[in-house]
Amino acid sequence: MNRQAxxxxxxxRNRGGSDVLRLFITYLALALVDAFALYLIYVFAADGxxxxxxxVGVVTIGVNIINLRQGLYALRWIAPALSLMVxxxxxxxxxxxxxxxxxxxxxxxLTKQQVxxxxxxxxxxPEGGKVYAWAIYANAAGDYAxxxxxxxxxxxxxxxxxxxxxxxxxxxxxxDLPAEYRGYQLLGRREALxxxxxxxxxxxxxxxxxxxxxxRREAGEFAQRLVYQPExxxxxxxxxxxxxxxxxxxxxxxxxGEPYQTGQFVNDQGDTLRTGFRAGIGTQNFSSFIDNDExxxxxxxxxxxxxxxxxxxxxxxxALGLFFALIMQNQRIPLxxxxxxxxxxxxxxxxxxxxxxxxxxxxxxxxxxxxxxxxFGLEPPPFFIDPGWAKxxxxxxxxxxxxPYFMLVCSGALAAIPSDMYEAAEVDGAGWWRKFRDLTLPLxxxxxGPLLIASFTFNFNNFxxxxxxxxxxxPMKEAGNLPAGHTDIxxxxxxxxxxxxxxxxxxxxxxAITIVIFAMVACVTLLQxxxxxxxxxxxENV
Amino acid sequence: xSSLAHKRKRSRYxxxxxxxxxxxxxxxxxxVVFALFPIIWVASAALNPAQSMxxxxxxxxxxxxxxxxxxxxxxxxxxxxxxxxxxxxSAELVLLVEVDGKEKELRAIKNGYVENIRIxxxxxxxxGDALYDISSSYFINFDTLLNTPRKPFLRWMVNSCVIASISxxxxxxxxxxxxxxxxxxxxxxRRSLLVLILLVQVFxxxxxxVAIYLMLQQIGNHIPFLGLNTAGxxxxxxxxxxxxxxxxxxxxxxxxxxxxxxESALVDGASHWQVYWHxxxxxxxxxxxxxxILSFVGTYNEFVLARxxxxxxxxxxxxxxxxxxxxxxxxxxxxxxxxGAIIGALPSLAIYLMLQDQIVGGLTQGxxxx
Numbered sequence: 001m002n003r004q005a006x007x008x009x010x011x012x013r014n015r016g017g018s019d020v021l022r023l024f025i026t027y028l029a030l031a032l033v034d035a036f037a038l039y040l041i042y043v044f045a046a047d048g049x050x051x052x053x054x055x056v057g058v059v060t061i062g063v064n065i066i067n068l069r070q071g072l073y074a075l076r077w078i079a080p081a082l083s084l085m086v087x088x089x090x091x092x093x094x095x096x097x098x099x100x101x102x103x104x105x106x107x108x109x110l111t112k113q114q115v116x117x118x119x120x121x122x123x124x125x126p127e128g129g130k131v132y133a134w135a136i137y138a139n140a141a142g143d144y145a146x147x148x149x150x151x152x153x154x155x156x157x158x159x160x161x162x163x164x165x166x167x168x169x170x171x172x173x174x175x176d177l178p179a180e181y182r183g184y185q186l187l188g189r190r191e192a193l194x195x196x197x198x199x200x201x202x203x204x205x206x207x208x209x210x211x212x213x214x215x216r217r218e219a220g221e222f223a224q225r226l227v228y229q230p231e232x233x234x235x236x237x238x239x240x241x242x243x244x245x246x247x248x249x250x251x252x253x254x255x256x257g258e259p260y261q262t263g264q265f266v267n268d269q270g271d272t273l274r275t276g277f278r279a280g281i282g283t284q285n286f287s288s289f290i291d292n293d294e295x296x297x298x299x300x301x302x303x304x305x306x307x308x309x310x311x312x313x314x315x316x317x318x319a320l321g322l323f324f325a326l327i328m329q330n331q332r333i334p335l336x337x338x339x340x341x342x343x344x345x346x347x348x349x350x351x352x353x354x355x356x357x358x359x360x361x362x363x364x365x366x367x368x369x370x371x372x373x374x375x376f377g378l379e380p381p382p383f384f385i386d387p388g389w390a391k392x393x394x395x396x397x398x399x400x401x402x403x404p405y406f407m408l409v410c411s412g413a414l415a416a417i418p419s420d421m422y423e424a425a426e427v428d429g430a431g432w433w434r435k436f437r438d439l440t441l442p443l444x445x446x447x448x449g450p451l452l453i454a455s456f457t458f459n460f461n462n463f464x465x466x467x468x469x470x471x472x473x474x475p476m477k478e479a480g481n482l483p484a485g486h487t488d489i490x491x492x493x494x495x496x497x498x499x500x501x502x503x504x505x506x507x508x509x510x511x512a513i514t515i516v517i518f519a520m521v522a523c524v525t526l527l528q529x530x531x532x533x534x535x536x537x538x539x540e541n542v
Numbered sequence: 543x544s545s546l547a548h549k550r551k552r553s554r555y556x557x558x559x560x561x562x563x564x565x566x567x568x569x570x571x572x573x574v575v576f577a578l579f580p581i582i583w584v585a586s587a588a589l590n591p592a593q594s595m596x597x598x599x600x601x602x603x604x605x606x607x608x609x610x611x612x613x614x615x616x617x618x619x620x621x622x623x624x625x626x627x628x629x630x631x632s633a634e635l636v637l638l639v640e641v642d643g644k645e646k647e648l649r650a651i652k653n654g655y656v657e658n659i660r661i662x663x664x665x666x667x668x669x670g671d672a673l674y675d676i677s678s679s680y681f682i683n684f685d686t687l688l689n690t691p692r693k694p695f696l697r698w699m700v701n702s703c704v705i706a707s708i709s710x711x712x713x714x715x716x717x718x719x720x721x722x723x724x725x726x727x728x729x730x731x732r733r734s735l736l737v738l739i740l741l742v743q744v745f746x747x748x749x750x751x752v753a754i755y756l757m758l759q760q761i762g763n764h765i766p767f768l769g770l771n772t773a774g775x776x777x778x779x780x781x782x783x784x785x786x787x788x789x790x791x792x793x794x795x796x797x798x799x800x801x802x803x804x805e806s807a808l809v810d811g812a813s814h815w816q817v818y819w820h821x822x823x824x825x826x827x828x829x830x831x832x833x834x835i836l837s838f839v840g841t842y843n844e845f846v847l848a849r850x851x852x853x854x855x856x857x858x859x860x861x862x863x864x865x866x867x868x869x870x871x872x873x874x875x876x877x878x879x880x881x882g883a884i885i886g887a888l889p890s891l892a893i894y895l896m897l898q899d900q901i902v903g904g905l906t907q908g909x910x911x912x
Contacts, residue, residue, distance in 0.1 A: 043764045052760055073814075074727030078735075081720040081785045088782020089742055091757070092750030099752060324573060327566045332555075334567075341895060342574045345581065348894030350843040352861050353883045356868055357580045360587070360876055368583055400576070408898070461746045463846060494749055499850065507752050514749035521744045529740065 030067055034060060048113075051098075055091040059083045093518075100511035103281050108263045112246065112277040116235070119226045119265075119273060123212060124239040129221035132158065134213065135177055136192050136199060137184035144199045145184045146211060146219055147177055160204040160211040160219075226273070235265050235273065242267045248279045285512035295509070298476050298484040299493075306489040309394070310459040314452055316399045321406025322444070325414055326436075328407075340411075347404035355468035358397045384470050387486035394469050394487055401465070402455070406448075413447040414440070453528040457521050466492040490517050588880030589680040683881040695882060697856060698863035701773060702842050703889075705859060709777050710837040713784040714830050720785075721792030722818050726804065736790075743786030747779075748846055754779055755850065776851050776859075780841050788833060795829040796822065832900045839890050860886045 037060040044053035063083060066075045075082075102108075110118070125131065132148035139145070147168075148158040157168035159181060171178055179186050187195055196213065204219075205211035212222040226244075227236050234245040244265035263279035264272040288295050324343060328336060346354065361367045362383040370380030383393040417440065425435050445452075466472055472485030472492050483496040490513060498510035555563075687695050724736060747754070755770070758779070762769015769775050803825075804817040812820075823830075845861040852858050864886055867879035894901065 040764070044760060047760065047763065049760050052757060072729075074723050074729040074732075077723035077727075078720040080716045081789060084716065084782045085739070085742065085785045087757075088754070088779060089745065089747065089750075089786070092747065092753035093742065093745050095753035095756075096750050104752075324570075327569060330563065330566055332563050333570065339570050339574065341898070343570075343577050344894070344898060345891070346577050348891045349581070349887045350861065350890055352843065352845045352865065353584075353887055354580065356865070356879070357584045357883065360868070361580060361583055400580070404577075457744065461748070463746075463748055467846070491746055491748060495751075495846075498749070498752060510749065511752070514746065517749070518745050521746070522741050525740060525744045526737075529737070 026067060030064065033063065051095065052091075055087060059086050062086070096511045096514055099507050100285055100515050101280055101282060102278055102508050103263045103276075103284075104278050104508050104511075105506040108276040108278050110275065110277055112279070115275045115277040116228045118275060119235060120224055120228065122225045123214065123222040124225040125214070125220055126223050126238070129223070131214075131218050131220040132211075133217055134219040136187050136195050137181065138187055138191075138195060139184045143184075144195055144202065144204075145181075146199070146204050146213070147181070147186070148211065148219060160209075162202060162204060163206065165205040165209040165211065237267075242269070242271075244271075244273050246277075248281075281508070285508045286515075288509065289512075289516075294478075294480040294482055298479040298482065299513075301476070301486075302484060302488050302490060302493050305391070305487070306460060309391070309398075309489055310456050310462075312395055313398045313402060313459045313462075314455045316395060317402030317455070318406045318410075318448075318452060320399060320403040321408075322410045324403065324407045325410035326440075328411060329414060340407075343407060344404040346400050347402075347408075351401060351464050352468055354401055355397055355465050358393075358400070359469055362393055385474055387474055390470060390474060390487050394465060397469060398459070398462070398465055405455075406451075409448055409451055410444065413444050416447065417443050450528050450532040453524060453531065457524050457528075460489070460521060460524075461491045461517065462489070463491050463495065467495075472496060584880045584883055586880075587876045588683050588884055590683070590877055590880075683877040684885075687878050687881045687885070692855075693863065693866065694856065695860075695863060695885075698858050698860045699886070701858065702860040705773050705777055705780070706838045706841040709780040709784065709841045710834045712777075712781050713788055713837045714834040716781070717785060717788040717792050717833075718823070718826070718830060719818075720789045721796045722822060724789065724793045725796035725799075726801070726814075736793075739786045739789055747783050751847070751850055754847075758851065770851060771853050771857055773857060776848060779847055779851065780844065784837055784841075788837065791833055792826075792830075795826050795833075799825050828900075832897060835893055835897065836901065839893055842890060 037056055040056050041053045041060075044050075044056065063079055066072045066079050130150065130152075132146075132150055134149070135147040137145040137147060143162055145159065145161040148160055150156045150158065157171055159166055159168050161184075168181075171181075177186055196216075200213045203210055203212055205221075210221055210223065211219055213219045214222050223238060225238050227238060228234075229236055232243070232245070234243050236243055244267045247262060247264050247266050262281045262284075264276045266272050289299055290296060327333070328340060333339065361369050364370050364380055364382055364384065367380075367383075370383075373380040381389045381392075383389050421439060422435060425439055430438070466487060466489055470485075470487060472483075472488035474486050476484040476486055476488075478484075484493055485496075488496070494510040494513040494517065497506050497513070499505060687693075724732065758768070758770045758775045762772070762775065766772070767774040768778055799822055804821055807817050807821055808814070842859075843861060844859075845865065848859045849862045849865070852862060855863075860882075864879060864882045867875050867882060
């Protein structure tokens with residue numbers, strides 16, 4: 001009936017014209033998208049990943065508004081790109097900002113609820129609690145039961161089901177275990193192994209007589225050891241009676257100057273439970289740039305090297321590229337096209353491969369460059385051991401990688417400079433240097449300037465070359481436990497803090513550094529945008 | 543006649559100009575040497591059958607076909623090839639010897655590299671017997687590269703190509719729509735949105751990895767083909783990350799198409815969709831191809847995200863796989879890496895060299911126009 005009506009509807013709309021049909025298709029597509037999105041929101045929320053559910057929800061609402069409001073027609077064309085960007089770029093940014101204000105990292109990976117859930121699984125044997133030997137039974141429904149033997153009381157037998165507990169009277173103490181008892185079968189050795197694994201998670205017995213499996217031989221009146229008390233926001237250790245309070249504070253101890261441990265359950269003696277939780281710690285990650293000696297010193301040096309590396313890379317690649325472009329201007333050079341093609345090859349090779357090859361060539365003992373230097377009777381420079389040489393090596397490799405781009409760009413820009421300007425300059429008696437300084441360079445910089453800035457921001461975050469050259473090495477000794485290297489730039493340092501192998505992850509600190517990088521690069525990008533007069537251009541169009 | 547004119551023309555150049563030309567050519571030749579040196583080196587390493595990155599000559603010496611002769615039992619069996627010479631793909635080298643009148647196999651060589659073999663006392667054979675032919679060729683590294691099941695190079699290459707192609711096509715299609723809108727419509731918030739996209743784009747998404755990782759993990763729980771460790775999930779990351787910069791690039795191209803064309807069509811009653819599909823799209827198609835190819839190369843070369851997102855060897859991309867050959871501190875294998883690097887760099891190299899003019903044009907135009 002409904003289907004009939006729907007198809008009637010459809011045919012009428014078809015007859016009604018293509019506009020109605022299009023509207024119908026739009027609604028249908030939108031409905032499908034919404035259904036899918038609702039499913040995602042539901043499952044994400046059910047998994048407890050609220051932030052992702054919210055992100056999907058925001059995108060879905062946005063898409064619906066854009067598609068349903070006629071006034072937003074222009075945005076419909078952008079909606080797919082915007083949705084992708086919000087989910088894959090904006091959401092991660094927001095998440096990173098959030099993480100930068102937390103202690104998220106090794107030792108504090110889980111949320112407080114997850115930690116409480118894990119800790120509550122710990123059990124202990126209360127004073128006076130009885131211990132039994134056990135054997136496992138199962139009934140036809142697959143429910144397990146335990147046959148308990150009290151070794152301390154002449155092997156008296158008890159039988160514990162899920163929710164039941166009784167002393168066994170029908171079997172004499174010390175007699176063989178019955179194959180069947182009250183509908184439960186004694187399991188064979190192989191089945192019992194599998195069953196025991198499942199039964200370990202279960203609580204047998206009644207509320208007064210709780211029985212849990214504690215080991216291969218022991219079962220007993222084990223009770224939950226760590227109990228969370230919502231009213232005091234603390235975990236009570238039932239065994240020792242000590243109270244572990246949840247600590248969110250950040251800052252330092254007045255007397256010792258030690259930073260507080262945040263995201264931990266701490267008792268009065270200062271002991272913590274084994275698992276910490278994720279907690280907001282305010283701006284501590286950011287202030288540790290200044291407060292923490294292990295972070296501050298290396299961070300300043302890494303920052304300076306990042307700037308130096310970016311500037312030097314831009315300058316050297318631009319200078320060499322321009323130099324080659326100027327030479328290539330001479331029309332009399334034979335095979336110009338061939339030269340040009342050969343010279344841009346470094347640019348066309350995947351960067352990772354190039355850097356890896358250079359790494360092999362510069363290797364002190366076996367590398368071909370070192371061998372050549374040795375052939376001249378000189379000692380090859382320690383390209384991977386000495387910080388200065390390592391930096392020089394990186395700049396050399398980056399020069400090789402980067403000059404072809406500027407050679408091509410400068411060639412284009414040089415060709416665009418009208419030749420009569422040069423002729424006029426020659427009439428005025430200008431030498432080549434004056435022509436270059438007062439004519440070529442200024443005109444060139446107008447065209448190439450934005451690309452220089454773009455190149456700066458690119459190198460500012462040029463993770464590949466640093467990582468592939470020597471993973472930021474040689475290591476910086478001052479950094480202590482933190483994985484800082486002499487050739488690390490900010491982005492590679494942050495990456496290593498977050499994903500550093502073996503030394504533990506500190507996502508919070510890494511995210512804080514990321515925010516700083518983002519702020520700086522965003523400023524430079526805005527500057528570039530203004531310089532390219534993009535501002536004026538788009539303003540005109542509005 | 544023409545040659546006369548040519549001569550006269552040539553004689554116009556002064557000695558200084560000719561000297562300058564000579565100097566320039568010398569500089570260019572030096573530059574070419576600088577540019578090509580690493581490539582020649584990696585090619586040489588790829589052809590070198592010895593498992594070492596030391597190359598004394600550009601064309602490495604090839605071990606001749608040699609025959610291993612037995613000497614007396616209990617001594618070191620001398621194999622007439624240098625240690626480390628690769629003799630066979632990762633299979634073991636098997637020596638056939640006679641022990642007590644029976645043939646016996648001696649498996650003593652690891653991973654296809656020659657090592658000296660000790661023959662136990664009591665294993666007898668006729669002195670001077672040929673035990674094994676060691677053959678080698680310049681392409682043994684390529685052979686190893688393509689035929690090591692533990693390191694499925696071809697699989698990686700296919701993965702890379704599939705991921706890069708699909709990402710590039712989706713990026714171009716989606717961003718072309720957006721660029722059309724930004725170029726042709728005037729709407730409230732247009733400028734702010736453009737600037738916002740530009741700013742959001744410069745966020746190093748390398749460092750949003752934690753969020754991206756957790757998100758893919760979560761998505762993968764419910765949509766398996768978009769989760770971690772899948773090509774789909776990685777493509778999602780690449781496509782999302784490729785939006786911003788390409789919207790800007792494309793907007794520049796769309797702006798360069800005169801608006802008169804579509805305005806007259808709109809006046810004639812065409813819809814925006816028709817204008818886009820029948821008028822603008824054919825005009826910008828060559829540019830779209832260039833943008834697509836650039837996206838392809840960028841994705842194909844990407845390494846860090848792929849390394850974090852893909853954990854199974856079978857799902858790896860080319861760059862992640864290649865890196866394994868040289869990342870481990872021991873077991874660096876420059877010969878096989880070189881072979882892989884040459885094959886792996888070919889698509890990117892071919893594309894750049896064929897399209898060098900268009901690419902430069904596109905880059906400068908896109909960048910200068912903002």
